[in-house]
C-alpha cells in the first residue's frame with residue numbers, strides 16, 4: 001500500500017512538472033504592435049482592421065492588397081502610400097501623435113464603397 005501511494009505521488013509530481021514545463025515552453029503572447037508594425041489588409045471594399053489602434057511614436061504600417069484592383073492607403077494628415085497593386089504589400093513608416101485619424105483608400109469611389117477605417121493613437 002505504501003508503495004502504491006508513493007507511486008501515485010511520484011506520478012502526480014511528474015504530471016505537475018510536465019505541466020509547468022509546457023507552460024514555460026510557450027512563447028509570450030506578442031504585443032499588438034510588436035516591432036512597431038501594424039498589419040493592414042485591403043480589398044474590395046474594406047480596410048481591415050476597421051478600428052486600428054496604435055501607440056504614439058514610430059509605427060510601420062504593412063499594407064497588403066488582397067483585392068483584385070489597385071488601392072492606396074491614406075492616413076489623413078499623417079501620410080500615404082500610392083498605388084498598391086493586387087497582391088502587393090507596401091510599407092508606410094510614420095511618427096504618430098495622440099489623436100484620432102481617418103484612414104481611407106482615396107481612389108474615386110473606393111471610400112464611398114467602404115474603404116475607410118479609424119486610427120486611434122493613445123498610450
Ligand SMILES: [Cu+2]
Pocket residue numbers: 070071072105106107110115
Ligand atoms: Cu481602393
